[in-house]
Amino acid sequence: MAIIHREGHRMLILVAVFLLIINTGFYLFLPQWLWLCAVASIVFFLLILQFFRNPRRLISQTDDQLIYAPADGKVVVIEETEEPEYFKDRRLQISIFMSPLNVHVNRNPMGGEVRYVQHHPGRYRAAWHPKSSTENERTTVVIQNKNTEVLLRQIAGAMAKRIRNYLQVGQRVTQGSEMGFIKFGSRVDVFLPLDAKVEVRIGERVKGNETVIAKV
Numbered sequence: 001m002a003i004i005h006r007e008g009h010r011m012l013i014l015v016a017v018f019l020l021i022i023n024t025g026f027y028l029f030l031p032q033w034l035w036l037c038a039v040a041s042i043v044f045f046l047l048i049l050q051f052f053r054n055p056r057r058l059i060s061q062t063d064d065q066l067i068y069a070p071a072d073g074k075v076v077v078i079e080e081t082e083e084p085e086y087f088k089d090r091r092l093q094i095s096i097f098m099s100p101l102n103v104h105v106n107r108n109p110m111g112g113e114v115r116y117v118q119h120h121p122g123r124y125r126a127a128w129h130p131k132s133s134t135e136n137e138r139t140t141v142v143i144q145n146k147n148t149e150v151l152l153r154q155i156a157g158a159m160a161k162r163i164r165n166y167l168q169v170g171q172r173v174t175q176g177s178e179m180g181f182i183k184f185g186s187r188v189d190v191f192l193p194l195d196a197k198v199e200v201r202i203g204e205r206v207k208g209n210e211t212v213i214a215k216v
Contacts, residue, residue, distance in 0.1 A: 008052025057209035112145030
């Protein structure tokens with residue numbers, strides 16, 4: 001079951017009003033083309049509607065050793081790399097690319113305490129670009145539990161112009177709860193300890209709160 005995420009309420013109202021005005025214009029001045037305008041309007045509205053869907057996905061049993069996917073999408077990076085912002089050492093990076101057709105709710109892959117939150121303005125390269133992790137607009141979050149610290153980075157893409165993050169430093173979060181939302185195509189990077197066991201592969205489609213991407 002999916003509901004509409006609160007981030008989409010205002011936009012959907014604006015889109016509906018805009019389409020109503022357009023269709024009224026066709027009705028008054030080009031009535032012979034009203035049917036085509038109406039069909040196109042319905043298709044366009046449904047596309048926007050599906051983008052803001054928020055499927056209900058509950059983790060039946062939380063586990064501090066499991067790292068769930070923080071977003072829906074495709075795994076585009078699995079590599080050992082330097083993390084320069086917070087850890088300042090080498091970490092295991094797993095990146096998930098979200099197309100405009102994916103659910104864009106971001107979820108906490110594990111429970112614990114929020115240790116760090118920082119938003120960075122930046123560019124709008126395509127989210128799959130290797131430099132998007134350090135040059136694009138992004139928000140970095142670190143969550144710590146008794147086992148480990150995990151860094152999450154929400155990255156804006158060429159179409160994504162707005163990153164929302166709901167977390168604050170010192171906040172306690174549960175595994176699978178909402179972390180944020182990114183509009184219209186984007187990426188989420190996850191930085192794990194080097195000894196984490198990866199449970200996914202490049203090109204694999206994952207779902208937030210359903211796919212385990214690693215064990216720590």
